[in-house]
Amino acid sequence: MALSFTKMHGLGNDFVVLDGTRTPIALDVHAARALADRHFGVGCDQILIVDPPRRANADFGYRILNSDGSESGQCGNGARCFARYVREQGLTDKTLITVDVFDGQMTIETLDAAAHRYRVALAIPAFEPARIPLTGFNQARSYRLKNVAGRPLTFAALAVGNPHAVLRVKDVETAEVGLIGPALEAHPAFVQRVNVGFMQVVARDHVRLRVYERGAGETLACGSGAAAAAIAGIEAGDLDAHVRVDLPGGRLEVDWAGRDEFVYLSGPAERVFDGKLVLS
Numbered sequence: 001m002a003l004s005f006t007k008m009h010g011l012g013n014d015f016v017v018l019d020g021t022r023t024p025i026a027l028d029v030h031a032a033r034a035l036a037d038r039h040f041g042v043g044c045d046q047i048l049i050v051d052p053p054r055r056a057n058a059d060f061g062y063r064i065l066n067s068d069g070s071e072s073g074q075c076g077n078g079a080r081c082f083a084r085y086v087r088e089q090g091l092t093d094k095t096l097i098t099v100d101v102f103d104g105q106m107t108i109e110t111l112d113a114a115a116h117r118y119r120v121a122l123a124i125p126a127f128e129p130a131r132i133p134l135t136g137f138n139q140a141r142s143y144r145l146k147n148v149a150g151r152p153l154t155f156a157a158l159a160v161g162n163p164h165a166v167l168r169v170k171d172v173e174t175a176e177v178g179l180i181g182p183a184l185e186a187h188p189a190f191v192q193r194v195n196v197g198f199m200q201v202v203a204r205d206h207v208r209l210r211v212y213e214r215g216a217g218e219t220l221a222c223g224s225g226a227a228a229a230a231i232a233g234i235e236a237g238d239l240d241a242h243v244r245v246d247l248p249g250g251r252l253e254v255d256w257a258g259r260d261e262f263v264y265l266s267g268p269a270e271r272v273f274d275g276k277l278v279l280s
């Protein structure tokens with residue numbers, strides 16, 4: 001049996017995209033890991049599956065699997081690639097699509113089809129610890145853990161469909177991403193693990209960011225991480241409502257008008273190649 005796929009990326013955060021609208025796609029942890037493996041498989045940070053909608057008002061369903069086989073409720077860079085994919089595969093010609101994600105819905109707008117730029121209304125951020133989920137704390141602007149990889153750590157925490165911790169650093173280049181990232185990702189306070197962002201504030205409308213992603217390690221860009229970092233900075237009073245986020249793979253734009261509002265993420269979506277997997 002052969003399975004068609006498309007390799008895509010958003011600022012180097014790379015994906016294998018599969019169409020599950022015609023034939024249902026079930027990938028267990030082992031199959032997902034094998035597909036995402038950069039040496040023995042196609043290789044990617046995440047696998048994105050386009051599903052039929054789960055609710056009457058949606059156009060599609062969206063499943064996201066990390067390279068370690070775990071499932072996530074959100075992938076911002078993937079959402080832009082998703083929109084490009086469904087249009088180019090002829091699955092829709094809409095310029096505004098509504099997509100069912102794990103625990104909600106998001107809309108994705110084509111800003112410029114020729115330049116492949118998209119804007120995603122990602123989620124209304126959640127700050128309540130139970131919704132992140134983060135245990136052992138009451139809701140606060142910042143949280144402190146005494147010992148993460150031997151260091152005391154202060155961070156903001158929120159969910160935008162998936163969980164994020166955001167740490168402030170002086171310089172993203174020298175941030176201890178490889179040490180703190182995996183230690184906080186797996187800290188027992190985050191019962192479903194967490195994506196860990198390291199944010200350097202450059203100006204009120206500009207940050208630099210690196211993200212150690214849950215289930216994938218450090219990536220060249222993380223869309224939901226960019227949104228979470230901008231929100232954390234806006235909540236702290238250090239950033240304005242429009243933020244340019246520079247990641248190792250390039251720039252994303254985030255807009256957030258405040259509590260109870262959707263956060264918007266804008267950026268590119270690139271198609272790399274199409275292929276066929278022969279499944280034994």
Ligand SMILES: N[C@@H](CCC[C@H](N)C(=O)O)C(=O)O
Nearest residue numbers: 072075076077162222223224
């Ligand atoms: N690359 C993503 C986030 C993918 C999921 C994440 N690793 C998680 O487990 O929540 C993005 O662009 O948002």
